[in-house]
Amino acid sequence: MDSxxxxxxxxxxxxxxxxxxxxxxxxxxxQAGSAQAVVALDNVSLDIGRGEFVCLLGPSxxxxxxxxxxxxxxxxxxxxxxxxDGRSVRGEPLPRQVAFVFQESTLFPWYTILExxxxxxxxxxxxxxxxxxxxxxxxxxxxxxxxxxxxxTQLSVGMRQRVNMARSICVGTDILLMDEPFAALDEQxxxxxGEDLSILxxxxxxxxxxxxxxxxxxxxxxxxxAVMTARPGRIKTIVEVNEAHPRSPDFMxxxxxxxxxxxxxxxxxxxxxxxxxxQRDPETGGxxxx
Amino acid sequence: MVMTASTxxxxxxxxxxxxxxxxxxxxxxxxxxxxxxxxxxLFADPAFFQPPSKIVHAWLFTVLSDARITSALGMAVxxxxxxxxxAVVFGAVIGLAIGATALxxxxxxxxxxxxxxIPQVSFIPxxxxxxxxxxxxxxxxxxxxxxxxxxxxxxxxxxxxPALYMRxxxxxxxxxxxxxxxxxxxxxxxxxFVGLRLAMTMTLLGVILAELYVSTAxxxxxxxxxxxxxxxxxxxxxxxxxAAIALAFNGCVRIAERRLSPMRRxxxxx
Amino acid sequence: MSxxxxxxxxxxxxxxxxxxxxxxxxxxxxxxxxxxxxxPAAVWLAFSRLVVTGQxxxxxxxxxxxxxQAYAIALIVGIAAGYLVSRSRFLxxxxxxxxxxxxxxxxxLFFPMFILFFGIGTGSKVAYGASYAFFxxxxxxxxxxxxxxxxxxxxxxxxxxxxxxxxxxxxxPSALPVLLNGMRIGFFICFASVLxxxxxxxxxxxxxxxxxxxxxxxxxxxYAWIAFVVLTAITLNLLIGGLERRASVRGxxxx
Numbered sequence: 101m102d103s104x105x106x107x108x109x110x111x112x113x114x115x116x117x118x119x120x121x122x123x124x125x126x127x128x129x130x131q132a133g134s135a136q137a138v139v140a141l142d143n144v145s146l147d148i149g150r151g152e153f154v155c156l157l158g159p160s161x162x163x164x165x166x167x168x169x170x171x172x173x174x175x176x177x178x179x180x181x182x183x184x185d186g187r188s189v190r191g192e193p194l195p196r197q198v199a200f201v202f203q204e205s206t207l208f209p210w211y212t213i214l215e216x217x218x219x220x221x222x223x224x225x226x227x228x229x230x231x232x233x234x235x236x237x238x239x240x241x242x243x244x245x246x247x248x249x250x251x252x253t254q255l256s257v258g259m260r261q262r263v264n265m266a267r268s269i270c271v272g273t274d275i276l277l278m279d280e281p282f283a284a285l286d287e288q289x290x291x292x293x294g295e296d297l298s299i300l301x302x303x304x305x306x307x308x309x310x311x312x313x314x315x316x317x318x319x320x321x322x323x324x325x326a327v328m329t330a331r332p333g334r335i336k337t338i339v340e341v342n343e344a345h346p347r348s349p350d351f352m353x354x355x356x357x358x359x360x361x362x363x364x365x366x367x368x369x370x371x372x373x374x375x376x377x378x379q380r381d382p383e384t385g386g387x388x389x390x
Numbered sequence: 391m392v393m394t395a396s397t398x399x400x401x402x403x404x405x406x407x408x409x410x411x412x413x414x415x416x417x418x419x420x421x422x423x424x425x426x427x428x429x430x431x432l433f434a435d436p437a438f439f440q441p442p443s444k445i446v447h448a449w450l451f452t453v454l455s456d457a458r459i460t461s462a463l464g465m466a467v468x469x470x471x472x473x474x475x476x477a478v479v480f481g482a483v484i485g486l487a488i489g490a491t492a493l494x495x496x497x498x499x500x501x502x503x504x505x506x507x508i509p510q511v512s513f514i515p516x517x518x519x520x521x522x523x524x525x526x527x528x529x530x531x532x533x534x535x536x537x538x539x540x541x542x543x544x545x546x547x548x549x550x551x552p553a554l555y556m557r558x559x560x561x562x563x564x565x566x567x568x569x570x571x572x573x574x575x576x577x578x579x580x581x582x583f584v585g586l587r588l589a590m591t592m593t594l595l596g597v598i599l600a601e602l603y604v605s606t607a608x609x610x611x612x613x614x615x616x617x618x619x620x621x622x623x624x625x626x627x628x629x630x631x632x633a634a635i636a637l638a639f640n641g642c643v644r645i646a647e648r649r650l651s652p653m654r655r656x657x658x659x660x
Numbered sequence: 661m662s663x664x665x666x667x668x669x670x671x672x673x674x675x676x677x678x679x680x681x682x683x684x685x686x687x688x689x690x691x692x693x694x695x696x697x698x699x700p701a702a703v704w705l706a707f708s709r710l711v712v713t714g715q716x717x718x719x720x721x722x723x724x725x726x727x728x729q730a731y732a733i734a735l736i737v738g739i740a741a742g743y744l745v746s747r748s749r750f751l752x753x754x755x756x757x758x759x760x761x762x763x764x765x766x767x768x769l770f771f772p773m774f775i776l777f778f779g780i781g782t783g784s785k786v787a788y789g790a791s792y793a794f795f796x797x798x799x800x801x802x803x804x805x806x807x808x809x810x811x812x813x814x815x816x817x818x819x820x821x822x823x824x825x826x827x828x829x830x831x832x833p834s835a836l837p838v839l840l841n842g843m844r845i846g847f848f849i850c851f852a853s854v855l856x857x858x859x860x861x862x863x864x865x866x867x868x869x870x871x872x873x874x875x876x877x878x879x880x881x882x883y884a885w886i887a888f889v890v891l892t893a894i895t896l897n898l899l900i901g902g903l904e905r906r907a908s909v910r911g912x913x914x915x
């Protein structure tokens with residue numbers, strides 16, 4: 101076993117500060133060795149630097165969401181270690197360091213938008229006097245300040261996800277974990293939100309781990325893309341995208357963009373086929389969710 | 391927060407989850423019987439409570455061996471069956487009539503819902519006054535309880551046919567009768583069976599209310615007599631017999647539902 | 661008001677007018693015995709005489725107190741039991757079928773036992789009403805607390821919510837619509853079963869007065885009492901329905 105696991109690494113080999121370090125993480129559902137046992141993640145290691153935007157890209161069921169949940173402390177791994185800012189994470193969330201954005205809008209429908217922000221800040225133990233100013237600032241940043249008194253159900257899906265993102269940002273954590281946040285949106289909305297996100301990254305220098313199965317999204321947003329295999333999920337390779345944030349839509353028109361996209365597709369094609377075949381087989385199929 | 395079935399399964403794999411649920415249920419019943427037996431034998435005032443063993447004894451040697459009581463129970467069974475049959479037939483007919491057009495639905499459905507919400511129990515004396523002390527008043531009261539869930543289920547099913555299906559059927563040039571047969575009717579079915587189940591519960595309530603109200607004959611006479619004589623064992627045995635009858639009727643409705651339902655989407659209905 | 665709403669209203673009014681007319685006509689011509697169906701005027705007279713008596717208001721007070729006590733017990737016990745059961749899938753699978761199964765047989769069956777245990781006074785009615793209303797409240801509470809969307813709970817955990825914070829801001833508001841539905845059903849069951857208990861066997865209350873009027877063959881008085889119960893039930897029903905509509909507008913609908 102790597103000696104760094106015990107010493108909680110804070111820097112990578114090149115000496116750059118680390119935000120997240122994933123070491124030899126495996127996740128297994130069901131009893132090991134039994135017929136129902138499913139290995140979702142198999143010995144995954146990955147270091148993520150401060151201010152980096154890393155995508156986890158892979159076929160459905162490859163365990164990328166599971167990996168994100170392990171990093172965020174929502175799920176404890178069967179084996180291996182995760183450290184965030186040098187602190188070990190084992191199934192206990194670190195709400196001061198890490199905020200989540202999920203695929204479904206997790207704005208509580210029984211509260212107005214503003215009340216939703218207040219609750220999030222309250223859960224974070226942030227002083228009551230700061231609630232409204234921070235909430236309105238965050239809403240203003242995504243152009244939704246006029247909707248503070250609306251209920252989430254009164255907004256469109258795209259607006260809701262925009263607000264959802266703003267809520268996770270306003271709690272002020274350094275790390276943002278995003279689990280397919282744009283998956284339920286239409287192509288055009290997701291491009292706009294993707295641009296917003298890139299601008300945000302450039303402005304705030306947050307570390308973002310982003311799960312997606314969209315190739316274009318991965319290329320457009322990431323500094324590095326961790327391409328994962330079909331179940332059991334492993335990191336197959338890491339693709340780097342050298343383009344400064346904020347990225348403009350023109351980036352998508354460059355030949356480099358389509359080259360990277362094609363490279364990713366070539367890497368993933370067989371994995372996707374395997375995943376689809378596994379889904380057809382009822383014995384091993386279906387995403388195992390936490 | 392909520393523990394999922396799968397985590398329980400992995401914790402203890404010697405017994406399957408379903409088996410452990412069944413065992414736990416049996417254990418609760420046995421434990422309750424033992425507790426009642428101990429309580430009844432050692433602590434309870436025999437004028438108010440008797441242990442299960444004495445109740446079984448009373449069931450065998452008082453309830454079942456008294457022809458007057460068994461015939462009262464048989465009468466109750468007949469009343470429930472008859473009232474239920476009437477409720478289903480009339481409920482379906484009235485429901486179809488009300489649900490037939492949008493206008494009739496808007497006019498009469500609110501009235502039906504209002505009637506359904508009235509505590510019918512206040513009408514018992516009226517029913518007994520009109521239909522006498524015999525079976526007729528009990529059947530009528532059971533019917534008036536059971537008919538509303540059927541009407542509501544039928545009208546509800548006809549009201550909530552998804553517009554998409556109607557548009558699809560019309561686009562294929564299906565006739566009005568065809569739309570009823572192939573689109574509206576299948577849409578009534580699942581809700582109708584839920585209505586049938588509810589109607590059984592309500593019919594049972596109506597008949598038993600009327601039986602207990604009339605204390606000069608039938609079951610009401612015996613429950614009053616046993617209670618007034620502080621003779622709880624046969625009282626509990628008689629109530630238990632009625633509960634068993636009620637469970638049997640509910641069971642019949644469930645079996646009928648399983649047999650007849652054209653598309654049993656058990657996951658949605660149960 | 662749209663045209664179809666208007667025609668529906670016309671039909672409703674017409675239908676009720678025909679019923680009223682039939683009542684008036686059948687009693688005026690003597691084709692129905694006055695014992696079964698007294699004249700509208702006689703019922704109105706009995707009603708107007710009834711509501712000014714102290715006996716009327718004391719009966720109403722007894723019944724309302726009984727209902728309030730029974731409902732309070734059913735609410736506290738039903739919601740607490742439902743919440744506790746909902747905390748574990750195993751408990752739900754073991755216990756929920758017992759509660760649901762028992763609720764399919766009329767609890768009225770056990771009314772003689774309540775009389776035996778608690779006497780003929782209001783105690784037996786409180787116990788009977790509370791037991792009956794317990795079932796829908798507990799069953800809905802189980803469903804309400806067990807079916808909170810997991811992604812809301814996960815989000816609360818990720819935001820660092822305490823147990824109490826999760827309960828207060830996620831679990832309870834999410835469960836509320838289903839919980840309120842159970843409370844509404846429970847209320848009407850409580851209302852009906854207390855009245856029923858009083859009618860079957862008691863010494864006081866509205867139900868007792870209905871039964872007594874019937875025993876004395878005073879049909880006009882019995883109809884007056886029944887009319888009072890029916891009007892009360894309809895008013896309560898419309899009131900609660902209106903409250904529910906307002907609540908759902910505020911929250912932007914069900915979730």
